[in-house]
Amino acid sequence: MPRRLAIVFACILFSINVLHVTGVFSADRIGGAIPLFCPFKALTGIPCPGCGMTRAMLSITKGDLQGAIGYNPFSFFLLFMVVISIVPGRQAEKLPSIAPVVMNYFFIVVLAAVLLFWFFTRLLPAL
Numbered sequence: 001m002p003r004r005l006a007i008v009f010a011c012i013l014f015s016i017n018v019l020h021v022t023g024v025f026s027a028d029r030i031g032g033a034i035p036l037f038c039p040f041k042a043l044t045g046i047p048c049p050g051c052g053m054t055r056a057m058l059s060i061t062k063g064d065l066q067g068a069i070g071y072n073p074f075s076f077f078l079l080f081m082v083v084i085s086i087v088p089g090r091q092a093e094k095l096p097s098i099a100p101v102v103m104n105y106f107f108i109v110v111l112a113a114v115l116l117f118w119f120f121t122r123l124l125p126a127l
Contacts, residue, residue, distance in 0.1 A: 006085030049118040
């Protein structure tokens, strides 16, 4: 994930979390205000592999981890990728040289798991 995009995403998620925790407004209100449009679902009628990510992230913000798993269990991997992507360069240099290789394989395994999950839980039942 590009670092700038990860930083923007992390700032938005952090802001929503602060507003929710301080009681300014509920994360549930945000979920109803965000217009959701999935071109894949609009064309095929089948939820895409990322469907439920917005609701899952809002559930994580509220501390509802079980709800996040229900919406999209891979939301935690997205959050992990964002956290890893915003690690400052100085800190990243301290990691062992094998870390980028391990992370690449980790992301490939997660992507394969996402696609398999989508195929068996969303695509096949829709057909």
